[in-house]
Amino acid sequence: MFRFKVESHDLAASRFALSPLMELDAVLRLLGGLSDARGRLPPAVHERFERRYAPLRGDPLVQALELLRTPRHGVTFLTPPPGSLGQTVDDDVAQVRATPPEVAIAEIAEALARRARGRHVAGPADAVARWVESLPGESLVGQLADTLEELWRCVVGPDWPLLRAVAERDVLHRAQRLTSEGWAGALDDIHPRVRWRAPYVEVLGHPAGTVDLDGRGLLLVPSVFVTSGVAVYADRQWRAALVYPARGHAALWSSRRPPGAAVERLLGRGRARILLAVDTGASTTQLARELELSPAGVSAHLGVLLEAGLLTRSRMGRTVVYRRSPLGDALAAAGDDDPVPGTAGPATG
Structure with a gap:
């Protein structure tokens, strides 16, 4: 313990x-089979990320990054530590670029030695070692940072909001x-x-x-x-x-259930989706990102739901948090019994 x-x-x-590059590392581990099977994504989600990743697998730098990971270890400078909620992928990549070349080379050498000691194929690791030795340290760090930036843009970036x-x-x-x-x-x-x-x-x-x-x-x-x-x-x-x-x-990976037909007819699709989405509390900005709606539209729907007594709101610092009221909970629960065309039952993940 x-x-x-x-x-x-x-x-x-x-x-x-939050740490964007830590999330990238986690999804690449999932795609590479390095994470516990219980933590794998649902098949449909895994396939979506795999489709994005597949065209990049042949890149020598991407292969090098794969070889530097083992089930329990990685290269520290490639996953900068989180520092704040506002941390962006640009911040993370800048930290990678700022890594002193001698630190990067030492960490990579340690990762390759660890791989050689484990039950991993030594041949590809030898090839990475030769590649590392052939590059000046500054070029090595810069190329790895460029590769992480491209992986982020193609694999995780589209879903990041x-x-x-x-x-x-x-x-x-x-x-x-x-x-x-x-x-x-x-x-x-x-x-x-x-x-x-x-x-x-x-x-x-x-x-x-x-x-x-x-x-x-x-x-x-x-x-x-x-x-x-x-x-x-x-x-x-x-x-x-x-x-x-x-x-x-x-709930994210299993997809949020659609509103029941009767609730949707009563409230309209936008308001029905928002009513279901505020089960654990959310702000206007968070709902707009999650539901891919405009902040102005979400704000208008929230005002109507609040006036109808279906929501409550409270303030935490500068953020206004909306939650369902008991009446809103009852209406959302009533939608569970509504038959939704094309669904066979609750999704599991």
Whole structure:
């Protein structure tokens, strides 16, 4: 069991954060069969990402990146640590480009040595080693950064507004609980292997160890691709971090159920979709991203649903959060019994 020791002053220093290149690394691991089978994407979603990735597989640099990953390890400088919720892929790629060449070469050499010691084919790794040795360090770092940028653009980028919205909704939920209930509330349903035992955040099933946060706080990082476990980061180049499955990722991959026909006729399709989407609370911007609607249109629909008593709203900092009222819950639940043409039952993921 691994433990983060948390003192009272760590609460104020703790933050939520996102890392686009960490998400890219996670999906490439899924496509490469390096992740636990329980964490694989549903077949239809896996195929969508595979179609995007397939044309790039023959690129020598993409092959090099594949060979530098093993089921339990990777190259640290290629997945910059998360720092804030506002972190963008441009920020991440810039961090990769800023890696000192000697650091990049040392990390790659370590990854290749680790691969050679494991049960992996040595031949391709030898080819990567020769390629690394043939390039000046600056060129090596720059080419790998370019490759990550292209992989992001082709594989994950098209879905990022939706994926980010799901992660942000998780943050909204946990930030409210962290503020009102402390660590116990924020960690209550984060993952079955994570629990609060004051003054420790405990991660079951992880190699034993204890890290004292010492006032630095803990980064909580929701992921839409880390779907079956949790990851712990305690290296000094990172802030102490816990990466966990974003709340609502299962509904994302199984596709949100369509509104019932009667509810849709009553409210209109746009308002019916929004009523279903605010089950765990969401802001106007998050709903616009998730449902691919204009912010102005979402705002207008929210106003009507609020006036009808189907929603409530509250403020968290500068963000207005909308949730279903008891009346809205009843109407949304009534839609479950509506026959929806073309559906055979609830989706599973």
